[in-house]
Structures are given as C-alpha cells and as structure tokens.
Amino acid sequence: xxxxxxxxxxxxxxxxxxxxxxxxxxxxxxxxxxxxxxxxxxxxxxxxxxxxxxxxxxxxxxxxxxxxxxxxxxxxxxxxxxxxxxxxxxxxxxxxxxxxxxxxxxxxxxxxxxxxxxxxxxxxxxxxxxxxxxxxxxxxxxxxxxxxxxxxxxxxxxxxxxxxxxxxxxxxxxxxxxxxxxxxxxxxxxxxxxxxxxxxxxxxxxxxxxxxxxxxxxxxxxxxxxxxxxxxxxxxxxxxxxxxxxxxxxxxxxxxxxxxxxxxxxxxxxxxxxxxxxxxxxxxxxxxxxxxxxxxxxxxxxxxxxxxxxxxxxxxxxxxxxxxxxxxxxxxxxxxxxxxxxxxxxxxxxxxxxxxxxxxxxxxxxxxxxxxxxxxxxxxxxxxxxxxxxxxxxxxxxxxxxxxxxxxxxxxxxxxxxxxxxxxxxxxxxxxxxxxxxxxxxxxxxxxxxxxxxxxxxxxxxx
Numbered sequence: 001x002x003x004x005x006x007x008x009x010x011x012x013x014x015x016x017x018x019x020x021x022x023x024x025x026x027x028x029x030x031x032x033x034x035x036x037x038x039x040x041x042x043x044x045x046x047x048x049x050x051x052x053x054x055x056x057x058x059x060x061x062x063x064x065x066x067x068x069x070x071x072x073x074x075x076x077x078x079x080x081x082x083x084x085x086x087x088x089x090x091x092x093x094x095x096x097x098x099x100x101x102x103x104x105x106x107x108x109x110x111x112x113x114x115x116x117x118x119x120x121x122x123x124x125x126x127x128x129x130x131x132x133x134x135x136x137x138x139x140x141x142x143x144x145x146x147x148x149x150x151x152x153x154x155x156x157x158x159x160x161x162x163x164x165x166x167x168x169x170x171x172x173x174x175x176x177x178x179x180x181x182x183x184x185x186x187x188x189x190x191x192x193x194x195x196x197x198x199x200x201x202x203x204x205x206x207x208x209x210x211x212x213x214x215x216x217x218x219x220x221x222x223x224x225x226x227x228x229x230x231x232x233x234x235x236x237x238x239x240x241x242x243x244x245x246x247x248x249x250x251x252x253x254x255x256x257x258x259x260x261x262x263x264x265x266x267x268x269x270x271x272x273x274x275x276x277x278x279x280x281x282x283x284x285x286x287x288x289x290x291x292x293x294x295x296x297x298x299x300x301x302x303x304x305x306x307x308x309x310x311x312x313x314x315x316x317x318x319x320x321x322x323x324x325x326x327x328x329x330x331x332x333x334x335x336x337x338x339x340x341x342x343x344x345x346x347x348x349x350x351x352x353x354x355x356x357x358x359x360x361x362x363x364x365x366x367x368x369x370x371x372x373x374x375x376x377x378x379x380x381x382x383x384x385x386x387x388x389x390x391x392x393x394x395x396x397x398x399x400x401x402x403x404x405x406x407x408x409x410x411x412x413x414x415x416x417x418x419x420x421x422x423x424x425x426x427x428x429x430x431x432x433x434x435x436x437x438x439x440x441x442x443x444x445x446x447x448x449x450x451x452x453x454x455x456x457x458x459x460x461x462x463x
Contacts, residue, residue, distance in 0.1 A: 023170045023215045024344060026352055027052060029152070030163045030300075033359035034382045034399070036370075038316075040348050042355035043384045044399070049152060049159040049166060050077040051395075055387025056135060056148055056168070057083040059460065060092045065134040065182045067097045067340075069127065069326070070153040071106045077156045081109040088114055095193070097185055099128040106154075117186060117193040119338065125201045126336030131326045134182065137175040145175035149325055149340060151249075151306050161302035163247070163360065165353070167324060167342060169214060174221060177208045178340070181223050185338065201225060201336055217346045222327075224339035229327050233309065234259045236323050236343060242315040243269040243371040245357045247306040250278055250328035257283035261290050269371050270294060273360055275304040283329075296364045304360075313347070313354040314371035320350035383446055389458035396430040396446065396455075403448045410445040411457075434459050 029049055032042035045052060050073075057064065057080070064087060073080055088094050088111050098104045100118035107116060119128030132149040139145055152164040169175075183189050184207065187198030199205075206226040212219045222229045230253060237244060237259040244263060251257070251274050264270050271294040278284060279297055287295050298304035309323035325341035327333045344350075361368055382399035398404060409430055411419040419442065422433040432444075437459050444455045 024217060024219075024346070024349060025168045025170075026150075026349065027166045027168075028164075028356040029159065030356070031359045031363065032355045032382070033362065034355060036351075036355055036358050038348065038351040040352060041382045042352045043382065043386075044356075045384065045386065046397075047077075047160045048386065049164070050080060052166070052386050053133075053148065053154070054078055054080060054083040055390065056133070056146065057087055058387075058391060059144075059146075059389065060087050060135045061144065062092060062136045062139055063134070064092055064094045065137070065179060066095070067128070067130040067132050067182060067185070067338075068154050069099045069129045069131060070102050070155050070158070071098060071104050072155040073106050074156040077159050080154055081106055084114070085109075085111045093191055095182070095186060095191065097128065097130075097182070101127055115192055117195070117198065119185070119200050124203075124336075126332045127338075128185075128200060129326050129328075129333070129337045130340050132178060132340050134175050134178050137172070137179045139172075142172045143170065145172040146170045147175050147178050149342065151308070151324065151326060157302065158305065162305040163298070163300070163302065164305050165308060165324060165356065167344070169219065169342070171212060171214045171219070173209070174212050174214065174219060177210075177212070177221050180208045181340070201338055204338075217344065217349070219345070220341075220343035222341045222343075224327055224333055224337060224341070225335050229339065229341050230256065230329070230334045232341070232343065233323060233327075233329065236309055236311055236321060237263060239319060239321070240268045240270075240311045241318045242312050244312070245270070245310040245354065245361075246272040247274075247304060247308050247357055247360060248272070248278070248329055249275045249303060249305045249307060250330045250333075251283045252278065252281040252328075252330040253334070254282040254286060256329050257286040261286060264290055269369065271357075271361060271366070271368055272296070273298055273304055273306075273357070273364060277303075293366065296361065296366050299364060308353060308357075310350055310353045310357060313350040316347040319345055320347040321345045322349050322353045324353075383448075383453055383455060385444065385455045385457060389460045390434055391460060392433070392435045394432050394434060394457060395426070396432065396444070398446075398448060400448075406448065408447040410447075412443045412445065414441050414443075432457075 027045045032044045034041040094114045096116040100121045135146040136144040147169045150166040187194030204226045312318040312320045322344045327339040327341045384397045424431045439461045442457045446453045
C-alpha cells in the first residue's frame, strides 16, 4: 500500500509538470540543449519526424484534412503515403490540398479514390505554402481533434536535413478553425472539392476565430493573406521586455527588422539565425550593424527553414510567447500566399523553443548570454517517448548513448501495478510492444544509471 501511495505521489508530480503543455507538443529535427530547460525538456527527433507524423495519421478515426505545400518522399523516410492509403482503407475520409505550382511527385502515390485539389497558378496568386493536417475535427470525443503544423514540408530533405519544427495542438475549437480555412480553399464542406467556389490567397476572407484557450494557454491562430499576420508578428516582437530570439528562412520585410531594432534600443537582448538566402535583403543590412555577432547566417548543411520568434523566455511574468508556422517574414507571405501561423502564450513552450534555438545558435558558432539570471544546470539526459499516444509500439530514445546499456525500464498502470510488456532494443532506442496492453494511461519508470525519470504513456486502440 505504501508503494502505491508513493507511486501515486510521483504520478501527481509528473501531472503537475505536464499541466501546461500536455495538449501542445513540439518537436525539432536539429539537436536541442536541455541544460537551459526550465523543467520540461525540448525533444530532438533525429530523422524521426516521419515516424511521428505517421503515428498521428494512424490515430485518425474519421477524417484527415491535409494542406501541405510539398509532398515528395523517398526511401530515406518511412512511407507517409502508405499510412494515408491505409487510413483511407479503414474508412477515414481524406481530403488533400497541395500547391499547384510545385511538382508534388508523391501525390501520385495516393489511392486514386482520395480527392485532392491543386492551388491556382494565376499571376494574382502566390503559392499555397501551408503545412498543416487536421485529425478528426468533428469527433464527439474532444480529446481526438488535433492539428499538426509547424514549418516542415512533407519531403525527405525537410524531414531529415533542413532545420524545422513541428507543433501539435490537441483542441477541438482550434481544429474547427483550421477546418473552416480548409473548407474555404476546398470550396465545400463535403468530400469532393468545388473548384468554382474555392478561394485561395487574396480572394479569401477573414472568417475564422483567432483566440483560443487551450487547457489554460492562450493560442492565437492566423491565416495569410487575409488576417494581417505581419502586424501580429510586429506586435509580438514589440511585446519583448527582456529578450527575443528569431530563426527564419526568408526575411525580407524591413518593418519587422525595424521593430527588432527598436526593442534592442530599449535594452532588450536579441539574437537571430537567418538562412543565407535572406542576406541580400534590407532586414539583414538593418540588423547586422546593431546585432553584430548575435545575428548569424546558417552555415550547416541544409536550409534553415524555421519561421519562429521566441519572446521573453527568460521572464515568465512578461507573457512569454512563440510565433511559428509556415509564414516567412516576407511580402509574399503577407499579401499573396496561403500561410498559417500560431502564437502560443506559454512560458514552458517559450522555454522549449529556446532550448532548440540555444543549441542551433551554438552549433552555428555563436554564444548566447543567459538572460534569466539562473545559470544553466546539469540535468538528466533527455528521454523521448514516441509515438505517444501509441497503438501497437512506442519507442524510448535516450540522448546520452553511453547510458543506453545501463538503462532499465519498468511500466506501471494508473494504480501502480507493474506491467510486463515485451521490450526490445533497436539501435539506440528501446521499443515497447503495447499490443497486449489494454487501452489507458500508463507510466514508464526509466532508470538511467543514477537517475530515475517518469514518463506517461497513453495507449489507444485505433481501429
């Protein structure tokens, strides 16, 4: 009985730690630095965005609405199109919008019965640059509607090489807002697109709600070009009181740079990474003399494809936020392209993105000055559990390879009863077979030499 009470207390502590982020999950495909974590570690998925995406596709029960600029998979990633086709075969209603001006070669691998729609290629229009997927938006079970978004296109290079982030929001109202945007481009609410009524780019209207309460976190959602997204970006920059960080692929709007310069002039610490393609535009010329070594051009293999702003991660009382999505800081994104943006007002999420930026900046050769007043601490190795929720299998990856052979994993159910699933080793990960476990919430006690960490695991039996 004492063991169960002690375990329950540990579980409750884990719940408290998770409470601000359990419905908003983020992943990064370049290394992160957990030594600057405020409590919840950022997760680096090394060439595993594809597997995680497939896990979310596999959880769809009713509908999948997909809006992705580019879909081009090769043998270097797991098969996304097979997961889509399998979802269709089990009865999931699938609708897919893609950019009509790019090749999208993997569209042809989809089941021919899946309805797709290409964006227009007229002179008045830019590109359909969105990257989002909506899962089960209209499900009566409010734990099922989910939006997958971020900066990542569904290509082998974007998943494995280019710097990107993924953010997943489990919330019905957010999913319905994204569905409204989808339907406007699709031209109908049905399974078949209506090209006569469909509207893209500057022909759309601002017809979605923009502010949501996701489990106590304020989340803003904007779609370009109708929603004045760049003004929201400038407002977010201007809200910085202590520090701000940005990582951006295409940065061409000088007013955004001017807003950053203004904050620096008001003693806000700023650092940024840009892709070299932005070096020739006015913002770089404006920021470089002011920021000096705190403005870095990406020199690592692949594109620096993020589109992210982090405000006040070092000051929890100053509305820390993250701005991310598909929207580059460019005139085309603001006025012609179809884009999607989320702004997350949450200190934990801001710190998680800061952990990613911190390591990105260091890997580029830069040095950041800690603004929190708290020195980075030595913490246990990062442990990633994915997919989570899972259906048949889940993997556990430990960031420190030297601890792999010293690690022991024990699984408990919600009341502290020990479970005995089959656990195997696969390269540098543990794989847990959950096929024999009943649906429900479990806890993994992960002993890594001289530390113990508890991770929760949700097992869902998808049809």
